[in-house]
Amino acid sequence: MLTTTRPMALLIDITRCVGCKECVRACMEEHGLPGDYEKITGLSSKSHTALTARGDLYVRELCRHCLEPSCASVCPVGAFEKTAAGPVVYDANRCMGCRYCMQACPFNVPKYQWDKAAPAVTKCDFCAPRLAAGKPTACAEACPAEATVFGAREDLLAEAHRRITAEPKKYYPQIYGEKEVGGTSVLFLSPVPFEELGFRTDLKMTPPHLTAEALAKIPHVVSVGGALLFGIWWITNRREEVARVESEEARARRAARSTQSSAREEERHDS
């Protein structure tokens, strides 16, 4: 009940990372993933985090735990959930395997077990069970350089701003994840512009809002469209009825006229 109700986050300070890959080791151990952590080169179903060298800098890859996650918004069965504590968690039991989450994620985080007959999506779970027990994430605990630190999101944002103001020469003046896709729970500090490290810098929008706009039109399509179609049907149907009645009347008139004229003919013949 102490600080657990505040949304938690990670602050990753790229200037401090020494590239030891302890975070990758701790993550694999925590999640029981087999394999050699030194050989992990990127995210896959076998690793939930990875460390990539960019020149003499190291960049961590992991789920950003967005404040408005695309994965949770697109999942047709609600297998993803943004929890109050911060983690975006995934329930493999609900999943039907449509992989829309992979298509939607702006950071290409969710990975798939392509080699399994009953596959699941895999991604960093922000060590949700550890958080529930009041512990930090395994990667933050393992980091010997305090390059990855764990804390409440607002505290970490304040700390990041403090570092940027304290050492403006050392830091590029942006916290990646503060505003991107509506804000994420993993924040980055960098000595160089983020695009130089392979970060996408065109993520000003919040993707779930884009689909929400389209979905919001459904009731209008159904109500207006339904009324319109019914109206058209009613008019064309009525027109057809009128035409039918008119043609019947015309036929009746014609029949009457022909009987009249034939009667007249007969009269003439008679006379």
Added chain:
Amino acid sequence: MTRDGNRLTSWRPSFWRGVFYLLLATGLPLVAIRYSQGLGRVTNLSDSFPWGLWIGFDLLCGVGLAAGGFAITAAVYIFHLKRFQPIVRPTVLTAFLGYALVIVALLLDLGKPWNIWRPIVMWNPHSVMFEVAWCVMLYTTVLLLELSGMIFERLGWQRAAHVQHAATIPLVLLGVLLSTLHQSSLGALYLIAPTKLHALWYTAALPWIFWTSAICAGLAMVIVESQLSARAFGRHLEMPLLTDISRALLVGLGVFAVFRIEDLVGRGALHLAFQPTYEAAMFHLEFALGVVLPFALLLSPKVRSNSRGLYAAALLVVLGFVAHRLNVSVTGLEGASGGHYVPAWSEVAISMMLVAIGFAVFGLAVRYLPVYPVAAAEGAPAPAVRPPAPRPGLVAGRAG
């Protein structure tokens, strides 16, 4: 050539029968491998390309090509354009087969297909995929109900046929609404990926682009189908009707072209089509094949009233439509994913098997159900075809 005009369903060996069984013999073992060893074994799907041919072709195109169903039923029942009545059944049948193909493709593509029913109970109304799932379920049901009249008629169930007939207008209305939602929602699926889908295809107007192009493709499919069934079964629609449809198609293509170009200009993305990129080349292929060429062809009254010319133009529309859907689902995403996706031969083989099954079922339906009007020969001399000899077991066993 009386009863054996039907190449797929007669027991006489023929080229297409051979192809059909060959596809079945290749596809079925691959399906077994897919279910026992996972998607990775038979597909080239990967973490950077989670959706491939089965979504891009089987699903997106299957649904789109079925659009003729709602366009024609709306024309006949809502707008009272009664002269199109003879087309209703073949198009509704095609639409139903399209949707059946989609469901089968989904059962193959979903990682856990046994959970396919989950959206019924596990709701997430924020998800476009959730909308798609409901549209597929509901519209397939509507199509089956629309088709059922034909089946009741064939079985001689007068009461059931009567009830079905009485429900026609509400069914058609529901079908048009569901189709509109579904066609557009397939485009809306991609709205979530503004940073992944290339600007030649990503637009807030994707839902409308999918809707209008689906109507064009659906109408084109009616023409293509009529020609194919004329060859395979000797049964088809009269030229004047097809000419009328081709006029609607011409208008549809014009609207689509204006819409598409206007959207590109409005977003300032048109210049992307004139850069020496792979994407630009694919855009031109799609637009030339599916819009410019058929539009130019159909402008000529000679082409519109000539069965070969019509067939060529309609086939182009369908091909261009397939190219558009594959561009949205594959080409447009390749740049952001950093890799090329080319379907594995086994993905192609399974898709081809599904299409072949679709053709075979259409053939069976034309043979055993009153799909095409029996007395089609009003004006144009229809080829001498007798209605299919009723199979005694089917009628006698069920009727009464």
